[in-house]
Amino acid sequence: MELRQHDSALAEPLQAEQVHVTRLYDRLDTARKETAAALRAEYARGESGGSHQARVEREVAAGEHARRLAQLFGVERDLCFGRIDDTDGETLYIGRIGLRDEDREIILTDWRAPAARPFYTATPATPESLVRRRHLHLRERTVVGLDDEVFDLERLSEGDRRTLVGEAALLAALRRERTGRMSDVVATIQAEQDRVIRSGLAGALVVQGGPGTGKTVAALHRAAFLLYTHRTTLERRGILVVGPSPLFSRYIGQVLPSLGETDVVLSSLGELYPGVRATASDTPATAVVKGDARMAGVVAAALRDRQRVPDGDLWVAITVRTSLRDGVEVVVERMTLTVDHDTCVRARDRARTSRHPHNVARRLFMMDILKALAADEAEQLGSPPDEEDLRYARKALWSQDAVRDAVDGLWPSLTPEQLIADLLTSSEALGSAAPDLSEEERAALLRPPGAPWTVDDVPLLDEAAELLGEDEDAGPPADVVRATEEEREAEERYARGVLEFTGLLEDEMMAADILAGRHRDTGPVITTAERARRDRRWAYGHVIVDEAQELSAMAWRTVMRRIPARSLTVVGDIAQTGSAAGARSWEEMLDPYVKGRWRQEHLLVSYRTPVEIMRVAADVLRAVAPDQEPPESVRDGGSPPRAVRLDPDAPGGPAALEALVADELAEIGEGRLAVIVPDARHAWISALFPREGDVLDVPVAVLTVTAAKGLEFDAVVVVEPEEILTQTPMGGNDLYVAITRATRRLTVTHRGDLPPMLSRLERHRP
Numbered sequence: 128m129e130l131r132q133h134d135s136a137l138a139e140p141l142q143a144e145q146v147h148v149t150r151l152y153d154r155l156d157t158a159r160k161e162t163a164a165a166l167r168a169e170y171a172r173g174e175s176g177g178s179h180q181a182r183v184e185r186e187v188a189a190g191e192h193a194r195r196l197a198q199l200f201g202v203e204r205d206l207c208f209g210r211i212d213d214t215d216g217e218t219l220y221i222g223r224i225g226l227r228d229e230d231r232e233i234i235l236t237d238w239r240a241p242a243a244r245p246f247y248t249a250t251p252a253t254p255e256s257l258v259r260r261r262h263l264h265l266r267e268r269t270v271v272g273l274d275d276e277v278f279d280l281e282r283l284s285e286g287d288r289r290t291l292v293g294e295a296a297l298l299a300a301l302r303r304e305r306t307g308r309m310s311d312v313v314a315t316i317q318a319e320q321d322r323v324i325r326s327g328l329a330g331a332l333v334v335q336g337g338p339g340t341g342k343t344v345a346a347l348h349r350a351a352f353l354l355y356t357h358r359t360t361l362e363r364r365g366i367l368v369v370g371p372s373p374l375f376s377r378y379i380g381q382v383l384p385s386l387g388e389t390d391v392v393l394s395s396l397g398e399l400y401p402g403v404r405a406t407a408s409d410t411p412a413t414a415v416v417k418g419d420a421r422m423a424g425v426v427a428a429a430l431r432d433r434q435r436v437p438d439g440d441l442w443v444a445i446t447v448r449t450s451l452r453d454g455v456e457v458v459v460e461r462m463t464l465t466v467d468h469d470t471c472v473r474a475r476d477r478a479r480t481s482r483h484p485h486n487v488a489r490r491l492f493m494m495d496i497l498k499a500l501a502a503d504e505a506e507q508l509g510s511p512p513d514e515e516d517l518r519y520a521r522k523a524l525w526s527q528d529a530v531r532d533a534v535d536g537l538w539p540s541l542t543p544e545q546l547i548a549d550l551l552t553s554s555e556a557l558g559s560a561a562p563d564l565s566e567e568e569r570a571a572l573l574r575p576p577g578a579p580w581t582v583d584d585v586p587l588l589d590e591a592a593e594l595l596g597e598d599e600d601a602g603p604p605a606d607v608v609r610a611t612e613e614e615r616e617a618e619e620r621y622a623r624g625v626l627e628f629t630g631l632l633e634d635e636m637m638a639a640d641i642l643a644g645r646h647r648d649t650g651p652v653i654t655t656a657e658r659a660r661r662d663r664r665w666a667y668g669h670v671i672v673d674e675a676q677e678l679s680a681m682a683w684r685t686v687m688r689r690i691p692a693r694s695l696t697v698v699g700d701i702a703q704t705g706s707a708a709g710a711r712s713w714e715e716m717l718d719p720y721v722k723g724r725w726r727q728e729h730l731l732v733s734y735r736t737p738v739e740i741m742r743v744a745a746d747v748l749r750a751v752a753p754d755q756e757p758p759e760s761v762r763d764g765g766s767p768p769r770a771v772r773l774d775p776d777a778p779g780g781p782a783a784l785e786a787l788v789a790d791e792l793a794e795i796g797e798g799r800l801a802v803i804v805p806d807a808r809h810a811w812i813s814a815l816f817p818r819e820g821d822v823l824d825v826p827v828a829v830l831t832v833t834a835a836k837g838l839e840f841d842a843v844v845v846v847e848p849e850e851i852l853t854q855t856p857m858g859g860n861d862l863y864v865a866i867t868r869a870t871r872r873l874t875v876t877h878r879g880d881l882p883p884m885l886s887r888l889e890r891h892r893p
């Protein structure tokens with residue numbers, strides 16, 4: 128079915144396709160020019176003059192043009208990559224965006240449009256009225272190759288279960304060397320992935336699949352598809368993609384812009400709470416306690432402990448009169464006011480039952496206490512409690528430090544950071560707030576003051592923020608203040624980016640800071656993504672959680688808060704769970720939120736790991752998670768994965784490791800290599816391979832398994848599998864993750880006996 132045309136026979140169709148492709152690029156150039164001119168015209172319509180309304184409209188129009196321009200400049204590479212011919216004699220060209228000619232006729236169909244779907248889903252068994260599918264290979268703007276599949280049922284053997292589409296194009300894509308950044312796969316999306324990508328927006332979709340089955344890549348294409356198909360809903364609310372680490376976010380970061388999408392926020396788990404960028408991790412024992420759903424109750428109890436009443440009555444010594452002597456304020460008279468215990472209890476209970484969050488309810492508590500103090504003052508001064516006087520007296524009282532201190536002592540205004548830090552650094556606070564946790568569990572939570580926030584603290588902070596709320600009258604909330612500077616920088620970066628690729632940067636009138644400044648004038652931030660990122664309470668239109676098996680029960684609470692509509696895609700592999708607080712099953716994590724309302728798709732084919740390596744991975748999986756099925760690999764011809772006996776702690780050990788890595792690098796040419804090491808060895812093995820720049824861009828990356836999660840490399844060297852197996856309770860899963868990162872070559876080094884589950888590796892001496 129797969130035809131790769133011979134060179135001589137190819138010249139004519141190549142030439143014909145070139146004519147069409149040239150026309151497409153001409154059209155693209157025209158569209159760019161027109162949009163740049165429209166953007167320029169928008170800004171040429173005077174400085175920031177006119178009514179506020181007019182300025183806002185101008186900004187909105189300019190934003191639209193800028194967005195379109197960004198899209199038009201993002202599709203230069205492989206603008207058109209496919210063509211389908213159907214039984215009615217109709218031909219469609221499939222590309223990264225849709226284009227029309229001067230007569231508004233469609234000359235290029237967006238890959239996300241319904242009409243493009245057969246390009247991805249037609250198989251020999253179900254050709255979907257296609258006669259032929261063609262993949263076009265472009266080098267810059269030149270057509271350099273074609274792959275045809277002819278759907279001819281006559282020649283289809285019964286029982287042929289082949290489901291791969293565009294096999295030659297797919298294999299060519301898979302054989303490419305890794306660049307350190309994920310790239311899009313619009314040209315070669317497979318039918319099972321297409322089902323995931325085009326699944327409806329509503330409800331929760333779980334995508335379960337083994338390593339390298341394209342879960343991440345499918346999830347990102349799904350984000351682009353959903354934004355295309357449900358633009359009006361999602362453009363305003365945006366899509367949140369949650370990944371395991373900032374490294375992973377950088378790894379996948381450029382896929383979405385290349386798909387032409389700006390309304391997507393990428394965030395690691397440690398960044399979900401604005402203003403904190405947690406990367407540190409806890410020990411497995413601590414992570415398990417912090418991730419336990421019971422911690423919601425602990426945080427709530429810790430807060431209740433901060434809403435106090437005095438043991439007896441409340442006494443406050445205030446200054447009644449002062450006078451100035453030689454310009455210096457002198458206290459003339461003091462007075463002690465009292466609020467009886469019962470009144471304090473009533474004030475606290477009224478504030479608690481108001482159903483307002485703590486920092487908002489504080490206002491109620493404060494008013495009740497001030498009223499009682501003012502009444503006592505009036506009584507002691509013998510003046511009648513006139514309402515007007517009392518109001519004045521309350522105001523005067525609030526200006527006194529002693530009164531403020533008294534209220535703060537009983538019902539303090541708190542930030543989430545204060546509440547959680549105070550809780551985790553005090554065994555007394557923990558004892559009071561967490562009586563249901565065991566002594567060991569409480570000890571696991573305790574940490575020294577000033578310790579950095581960990582990824583597992585983030586759900587606790589979010590929980591606290593939810594309970595604390597923000598007193599809107601008390602000035603801008605802390606996260607907004609923090610975000611303002613970031614926001615300004617983001618605006619300027621964006622503006623500069625637009626100007627740079629449109630070639631307008633030299634234009635005085637369009638200087639980036641002016642452009643950014645204008646956006647500031649009218650208030651709105653440029654993209655939905657920027658607005659959403661800084662707002663903890665933002666409700667997204669859709670949320671995608673990648674490596675979702677790593678999320679603890681508390682982390683799920685944090686994620687679900689951001690998606691009240693419960694429209695989400697959950698992507699992961701239960702067999703790869705590394706966090707001791709992570710998922711053992713999808714039911715366990717999702718049922719509390721969407722019981723009986725989630726659907727599951729399985730991805731069964733691995734596009735990363737060659738057959739030879741997958742066989743070893745299957746042995747590991749059988750040993751550590753016998754109920755899980757390994758994926759089937761589409762690639763063979765990788766070199767046999769091997770085990771090399773090497774003692775990294777022996778005198779010549781480090782040098783032997785360096786030499787082995789050098790040999791592997793020589794084998795893979797331009798590609799990239801990872802040395803995946805036990806956590807305890809990371810620091811010193813990293814020092815053997817000094818690097819400058821981002822770990823994703825260097826030829827040799829030394830990584831722990833946690834950091835390597837979701838990434839891939841041409842060659843992988845796994846050091847000391849035994850230590851990886853035993854370093855955490857989920858060590859078996861970690862080893863499975865480590866050996867499935869390679870696209871071509873796998874070497875395992877070991878000083879002692881090789882774990883039996885790796886016995887299939889070819890033995891070598893260095």
Ligand SMILES: Nc1ncnc2c1ncn2[C@@H]1O[C@H](COP(=O)(O)OP(=O)(O)OP(=O)(O)O)[C@@H](O)[C@H]1O
Binds near residue numbers: 297320336338340837
């Ligand atoms: N249809 C496809 N065409 C070309 N390449 C593909 C396709 N599907 C997946 N790939 C490639 O396979 C590799 C693995 O994909 P991806 O990282 O999305 O897998 P994953 O299931 O998320 O893996 P893991 O569970 O290990 O994180 C990537 O290089 C991806 O580009």
